[in-house]
Amino acid sequence: MNDIQEATSPSPEGAQPEGRPAPAGGSADTPIRPVIPAAAAKRANASVIGMIIALVLSIAAFLPVVLMNPQPKSDGYRPDVDVASVARNAADVAGFTPVAPDTGNTFRANYARWEAGTANGVPTWEVGYLTPKTSFIALVQTTKANPTWLLQQTKNAPVTGTRNAGGQDWELRDTGKGEKSMILNYRGSTVILSGAAQLDELATLATAVVRSLETNPAVTVSPSAVPTP
Template sequence: MSETQPDPQQPQQAEDAVTPVLTTKQAKRANATVMGMLIATGLTLALCLVPVLLNPSPKMQARNVDVTAAANQAAGDAGYSPLDPELPDGWTANYARWNTGENNGVPTWEVGYVTPGSEFIALTETNAANPTWVYESTGDSAVAGERQAGGVTWELRDSSSGKASMVAEVEGLTVVLTGSGELSEFDVLAEHVVEDLRGN
């Protein structure tokens, strides 16, 4: 009895039979679907970009607030003469205010300065500082060293947000400088702060 040998061509024919073949119309429909998806995605991205481009990220605005007038107003509440340093050309203040310390129990005098390099440094002054307040005021920063400015040794601090801080006690008042400015800009502000404090 002879055994039937399998035809080596049969598996190949089975594979060929399973391979799908698209007609010209089907291929056009498939391509049209892909093109439609690409166009829809492009339009969606364009619509998302329009508001972003129309609203660029704000740069630090120089409002040039009258710090002297605000300091004179705050003096009665503060019990001391709030800082109003005379800074070189190019420095402007975008806010100056008295904070009653309702939230943390530490009343403060606060001024926000825009540097000539368009960076920002906040000045905070108080006669009621404590270690917790200093830590929070400097953005939960760690002491990184010391820096001399205006004949005073300032505590230099770095925070995880990348902002720097300088802290010093001068004439019985604690001053905190915090912001994104260059350390050379911090030095300029610190020197004028010490000059103003010692002149008062």
């Protein structure tokens, strides 16, 4: 009697007969998908759309600026300075015709100006040149050079010799750190070429300077106007 009762006793609660699927939603392995309220989903979509609109407006505002300012070419931006024209305009103020070396397209001038010299009492004509080897040479010309000013312009570099350029002997000064200067006193003015360029480039520009000096009228300086060292 006991054996019959054990065989026919009901199964434990929740158990399913073998081979019968569990009711839907009753398995622990079924993933639960969160449900986002419609209002929250709408707010999230509105935020994303707002960010996209803001990005588009920013690009639209910035694009005209980029188009109006094109990027420089691969060889870098080099202003077109007409040294001869600026020199002619400075002649009346300078009291002499500043040099305007004709270097063709070999050297490119990136500035040309007349400095009154109010700070040191030495007015100067100044031109900056970019060399074919992408170095830089500064040209300075004055009729009122003095030893102190020369030392300042050449960074206290000692005299290391001379170099002939354009048929004239230029004084050569070298700092020993790459900076070199060539100095010429000729036809009433002093010209200094300074920079980290190689000597051959300095000499090439120096030759063009001599040609310009010989083309221009010689500078006449009265003895009383010569500064005391």
